[in-house]
Amino acid sequence: MKPQNPSLTAPQVKGLVQMIGLTRDREFNCSECLEHVSEYAEHQMTGQELDAAIACIEQHLKLCPECREEYEALLKILRAGA
Numbered sequence: 001m002k003p004q005n006p007s008l009t010a011p012q013v014k015g016l017v018q019m020i021g022l023t024r025d026r027e028f029n030c031s032e033c034l035e036h037v038s039e040y041a042e043h044q045m046t047g048q049e050l051d052a053a054i055a056c057i058e059q060h061l062k063l064c065p066e067c068r069e070e071y072e073a074l075l076k077i078l079r080a081g082a
């Protein structure tokens with residue numbers, strides 16, 4: 001059977017995007033993110049340079065609204081306590 005349409009259809013693209021999302025999630029999941037999110041928040045507060053592990057959190061926070069919420073709550077706490 002030869003492919004009828006060489007270009008990707010919208011559902012195929014969606015599938016690929018989901019696949020990439022899942023791969024990322026496996027590499028760096030929410031529990032790992034939450035483990036380091038306070039560290040990341042402190043880095044943001046002090047303006048220190050991020051190491052590779054912390055930089056992953058930045059990436060994850062962009063993709064994951066749940067962790068971002070957690071991060072923003074932490075930032076508030078840090079700012080209030082500073």
Ligand SMILES: [Zn+2]
Nearest residue numbers: 030033064067
């Ligand atoms: Zn997450």
